[in-house]
Amino acid sequence: MVSIQPLWLQSSAGRLFCIAYRPEQIRSDTAGLLIVPPFAEEMNKCRRMTALIGRAASARGHLALVVDLFGTGDSEGDFGEASVPIWQSDVVAGARYLALQGVARLDVLAIRSGALLLHPAMTGNHRDPGRLVLWQPVTSGKQHMSQFLRLRLGGDLVGNTTGSSLATIRDEMLTNGYVEVAGYRLSRSLVAQLESADLAQTVPSGWRDLHWFDVGVKTACSLSPGAARVADELAAQGRSVTRRTIAGEPFWGTPEIAIVPALVTETTDCLCQGAVP
Helix, strand or coil: CCEEEEEEEECCEEEEEEEEEEEECCCCCCCEEEEEEEHHHHHHHHHHHHHHHHHHHCCCCEEEEEEEECCCCCCCCHHHHHHHHHHHHEEEEEEHHHHHHHCCCEEEEEHHHHHHCCHHHCCCCCCCCCCCEEECCEHHHHHHHHHHHHHHHHHHHHCCCCCCCCCHHHHHHHHHCEEECCCCCEEEHHHHHHHEHHHHHCCCCCCEEEEEEEEEEECCCCCCCHHHHHHHHHHCCCEEEEEEHHHHHHHCCCCCCCCCCCHHHHHHHHHHHCCCC
């Protein structure tokens, strides 16, 4: 039986609200699963999927933990005060909690831009860094932030604000120190930090076993050239990189909440390969 436990963790900038999905028993071979959420509104769109994978992994013996990063969800702080180092420390706090529960290894599921927040200190308290699973990972922080800032252009168009462009939005950010996009206040420093992030450089060296899941209309879809480049770079670093495409809707960005059950099933099977029943 899976038990669901809300809890608070202390991190560098404040308390973090988390949900733990606990198996019936934590054994010497129990693995921990840290679920790292994506950025801004994508986090809210993914909540149903994180709950499903948390339950499914726990039912198969994992102790799963979902963390609301600083300034997001029910955690303390304001989004406008967030930074990449703060969010990385939040991820480390989640990994530390799982280590204190006595798990044998640390598996991580990073969703979208959550893949850019991984930190080498995550593996410091675990005997085995386990498996790293990526769901539709953001490979370029610069490209991702440009796409996010374009949401402001759509809002300005609806509000009949003329003359808006990415350049004027960036000028506003430089002048004010922040910019408002889709209800989120982004500090200039946060944007700069995310824009400097590249997936090929942010995956800690301890993780050698990577499983990359993309979601597409067809299972035969190939990775974009940018994603293929990053996957090849990770493989060239001596990692085992398994890539799969699951048929389904892009649940992180659909107008209504969407789920991809096959992605949950495939991910759970991946995490539990070789596990003792």
